[in-house]
Amino acid sequence: KQWYQRRVAITAGVGVLFFSVTFWAAINVYQNPSTTPKARSLGPLPEFKGPLSHNTILDEAEILFQDQVWGPESFPSDDDGFIYTGLMNGSIVRFHKDDPSSSLEVFLDKA
Secondary structure: OOHHHHHHHHHHHHHHHHHHHHHHHHHHHOOOOHHHHOOOOOOOOOOOOOHHHHOHHHHOOOOOOOOOOOOOOOOOEOOOOOEEOOOOOOOOEEOOOOOOOOOEEEEEEHH
């Protein structure tokens, strides 16, 4: 029982020492004038031209499989025109790019 009490006391002492040193260092760094933040001016923002210009391409996008699939992450495709995606439940589904709304099928089930 004594070795346990000694171990607890040493652990507590090391914790107090660590906290004290960290607190002291934080106070000294905060009060050091060389670490005082200075305001910087970035100047005018660049113009958004080319690929960064404003567009509305996705405003007319069609939402597919709403309330049918949950958690698709990426959409790789194969040479036959099928697009695959993994779902939250671990399943992999696929659909054909030419007729996505009627060709959804489970390609690999989680089970």
